[in-house]
Amino acid sequence: MKLYSHPMAPNALRTLVFLAEKGIEVPIEPVDIMVAETRTPAFLKKNSLGEIPVLELDDGTLITESVAICRYFEELQPEPSLMGATPVEAAQVEMWSRRMEQQILGPIAQYGLHTEKFFVDKVEQVPAYAETQVRLMPKRWAWLDAELSDGRTYVCNDRFSIADITGMATLHLCDFFKHPVPEDLPNVKRWEAALRARPSWKR
Ligand SMILES: N[C@@H](CCC(=O)N[C@@H](CS)C(=O)NCC(=O)O)C(=O)O
Known part of the structure; x- marks a missing residue:
């Protein structure tokens, strides 16, 4: 393999x-x-x-x-479960994975696709579109902040899952493009700190 x-x-x-x-x-x-x-x-x-x-x-x-x-x-290898251990959990993790991929990873990935020279052959780059995507990020982070306002650390059932891993990939892209999570979002900041503290965070 x-x-x-x-x-x-x-x-x-x-x-x-x-x-x-x-x-x-x-x-x-x-x-x-x-x-x-x-x-x-x-x-x-x-x-x-x-x-x-x-x-x-x-x-x-x-x-x-x-x-x-x-x-x-x-x-x-089902343990530790990262994609949900029961039918309900699996559906909830899938729901959160799609939310994290579309709402959170999506805009910053589109920004990269439309600004990095490397992707010039891959898409017709539209810098103005890239700017709309980066402007969306604070709104999307604010949405996640409201979701996490019940005090949970991880996005799905307060249990680390592949949905948080998609969040980690997003945070790495935000580091690369220097578009950090806004400071005034304490719940997302708590989630971010927990992800950055995991041994798997290192590249
Ligand atoms: N939906 C695919 C996306 C894979 C993807 O976009 N890979 C990027 C790196 S993050 C890549 O290899 N790009 C190379 C290229 O565009 O030439 C997945 O989740 O695996």
Whole structure:
């Protein structure tokens, strides 16, 4: 088994954090997106979208998409549960994962896609759109702050899950683009501090 990955790539990082939280070790084949190693003909045979992470099993099976790779490891090793241990919990974690991906990770990822030179061939970059996305961030953080105002630390049932891992990937992107969480949101700040304190936070 081999994981094509890189800790500086947010989606690849989600899988790396997931594995670290499970205590699972998988051999890593580093793929540097900044020097376009995802766009070589050899890599495109592994993922036609030219993206990491990619998990390659010993029989040659290829699994792409960070959450699909996490799902594979959750099924192999259910404990500690990061995707919900009962049908209700699994649905709630899925709900929160989609919320975190669409509401929180989405705008800052769109900002990166529309501003980084590296993505110029990937999308028609519209700098004005990028600015609208970055302006959305404080509003989205304020939404999360209100959600966490009941005092819970983690987004879903106050239990660390893959939804928080998507939050970690977002915080890494916010660090990179220097758009921190606003200081006046104590509940998000509490959540952020808890995530940054986890051993899996390190890249
Ligand atoms: N939906 C995919 C997204 C994967 C993705 O966007 N990967 C980025 C790094 S975070 C990538 O490899 N980009 C390389 C490129 O665009 O050339 C997932 O969750 O795995």
